[in-house]
Amino acid sequence: MCFQGARTERAFNHRVFTHDSSFLYARHQKFTEYFIAQEGFFLRVGSITEPDTTILNAFAKVLRDRRREAGLSQEELAHRAGLSMRYVSLLESRRHQPSLATLHALAGSLGVSLTVLVQEVENQMKS
Structure with a gap:
């Protein structure tokens, strides 16, 4: 070639x-x-x-919905989780796949356990 x-x-x-x-x-x-x-x-x-887009779509929706329910901006969530606002934006727009440590930080910042967050993502994938 x-x-x-x-x-x-x-x-x-x-x-x-x-x-x-x-x-x-x-x-x-x-x-x-x-x-x-x-x-x-x-x-x-x-x-x-390449990441599975089904799980990325479900995670992005759950993250965005949970953040809005908590009354947080992307910037506020990022600050609480120790992340950049740009990174949170990438997660919500399905352009980045989070690590386990990031999932844990986001769950804690949203006031839920990692187990609850993962369960919500699984439920979203089924719907």
Whole structure:
């Protein structure tokens, strides 16, 4: 497979390869592979699995609804949880997947246990 120019894309074996300078990444359904160009070869350096959008959608709705019920702005929730407002915004807009520590901090800031928060997300996924 040959790449030329500043930025090119090619489809190969159900993957879309994007080449930009000496960096290459390949998107394939639910994961992204990362490669570095070195001496004419591409060295695979890792991959990231794409998050399940169903759970992200459910979590975003539960988080937004819980925050509004508590009468908190994104900024207030972020401050209570020790997060940035931008991060809370990304969570509510389904563009970031929270860690367990973040879930715990958010649940505490909303006055519920982690178990209750997770149960609400599961219920939202079923509806």
